[in-house]
Amino acid sequence: MFDSLSDRLGSVLTGLKRRGALKESDVDQAMRDVRLALLEADVALPVVKDFIAGVKAEAVGQKVLKSVTPGQMVVKIVHDGLVEMLGGKPAAEGDEGAEAADTGPEGINLSGEPPSVILMVGLQGSGKTTSTGKIAKRLAERDRKKVLMASLDVYRPAAQEQLRVLGEQAGIPTLPVVEGQQPVDIAKRALQAGKFGGYDVVMLDTAGRLHVDEGLMQEVAAVKAHANPSEVMLVADAMTGQDAVAVADSFNQRVGLTGIMLTRVDGDARGGAALSMRAVTQCPIKLLGVGEKLDELEDFHADRIAGRILGMGDVVSLVERARDTIEAEDAEKLAKKIQKGQFDLEDMASQLAQMRKMGGLEGLLGMMPGVGKMKEQVKAANVNEGLLKRQEAIISSMTPHERRNPKVIHASRKQRIAKGAGASIQEVNKLLKQYQTMAKMMKKVGKSGGKNLMRGLGGMLGGGGGLPPGMMPPGGVR
């Protein structure tokens, strides 16, 4: 989501980078652009003003003049400012070489006597119910907690049914629905069921409400008073505009927030709401919703997101996600093979499969540095999940011998493979060509440790070579 903002700041700061010495007028110009970029990104105006003032004071100072590359210094100051604003700790004063420190994601607070209660609040349509399902699933699967979910949404038609179905999908029990019961009573019943059922966590999914709806705000405050939650999570849409401040502030005043979950981060909104809400509530952004599926939930890292805003990419997240997805053993095997320069079609098939698991090409590119333009090319090249599947099908139609020795694939074999995969010979040829480019690149990666990967990747896309090669050779990026 932050791509557009990172593109914008990228171009602003590239201008700065090219200047040898930095004048106050340069900084002024840059700050005007930064301000505009932040506003277009929906960062709330008061937050923008504070931020700009701080960064400007930093930038037009001795620090910059002393620095060898003034432009770099401004990049760093803007970056650190963003990290700080997003909730990370800035780098220590005077320690110019140090990167801003990331405090890491803040976990969900499950303190107190079990069952711990997590109260989910937010506007209508912000994604509370889906987020409830995602958090419950993670707590159950990753943290081995026994979780009970209950819907307190007695207003929207079929809302309670929605949570029940989600629970079924995720394998998380939900509190049986009692027709006509009111939210506070449902909460009480959920707590009792949680206690007697030996649950570790009870998640209360509330109805969406406007922060100016006095009656409903009183209701949620009453629920909070009865449930005594260890975590009150505001679920907010990453696309929220200037109103993010008012929403977050009202909810914070009325129910006392402990954390924020930002949803639809997989969209293309610039996500200024994240900065605004963090600034106005001082509550940590704890989690990001990055898709419609229940496992599409990520931790929030201020440092990484700030880096992404600045066009530094989000390589850390990328590597982490790759680690989660790729079986460790496979990864090691592949790393060894790459180093030896051996990379066959079987490896390619597993790469394609992993890539699909990791949210497809676009999901991956979103996390790579400096790929704003490449994304357009990818879109133009029409590389999507369907294509990945087709290519997997082609490889599946080969014999193991062919996969390990692609050189043996000649005309008649190609014909058979094409038939088997329901593809054309051209598609088979294209795949083989891609494989060759990929193998070449893997060799390079093996030698240089990933330095040339991006360059090679860009070149391939520019050449219209269809699918960029496996971009996460785990041995290479690490």
Added chain:
Amino acid sequence: MGGSWFQRLKDGLRKTSSRLATGIGDIFTKRKLDAEAIEELEDLLVMADLGPATAAKLSAAIAEERFDKEVDEAEVRTALADEITTLLEPVAKPLTAESDANPHVVLVVGVNGSGKTTTIGKLAHALKSDGKSVMLAAGDTFRAAAIEQLKVWGGRAGAPVVAKEQGADSASLAYDAIEQARAQGSDVLLIDTAGRLHNKADLMDELRKVLRVIRKLDETAPHDVLLVLDATTGQNALNQVEVFGSMVDVTGLVVTKLDGTAKGGVLVALAERFGLPVHAVGVGEQADDLRPFAARDFARGLMGLD
């Protein structure tokens, strides 16, 4: 346009407009309209989600005639409301759902959580009140309980709902729905779709397929493609309108959740850039909380004028 809807909208807008109006009051009470004042005015418009570009343009328009003159608050407010009205008037067009086609097919699209299903429920209610026979198609086959949600709305409005099981192909559902609407002689068919982010190519392709399949039965359909926008959305609304517009030929907008605090602003920016009709606004959760969009009332409400 009943007085009550304007009252409700005004109530809803009160917080934004009071913030905006107080701000303007602070800037202009017995004051010259200088560069600083104009910048502050621009800031206030930005805070109402008009976006930096539209805010700059509007404040420039105000400044043009009045720069360096003594101006008072009411004058500036009225002038701004007039500017906004001029921008919005051409796009304020109620949804008629009238064509020679039987049924008149309305496809409802939008990002997740924008309020599509609720809007369909309200539309069904409004069309039924106009004496039309309405059928609903539960085309959101992805989200859990979306079908049940639409069925509840159908029950309230007295409109039959065509549905399949969750996970069914939404294009084939749309096809069946048109056939059923024809068989039953329905005047209007409202087709719900799953929420989707506009930057997901595969999901947008799926929507295009729905469109293609509908056109197999009726080349002129869908007769309206409504994009439902959440009023709390910021500048990303521009991306949404652009992408949905180019992918599925959006013909008009419905803006929901206008009963919160920050609203209107993005509508002004949208009208300026795309000029798509704004058919209706959602101002609450009840069946009759969907109203035609009235430019002048809206603009004056936004500026805190009666």
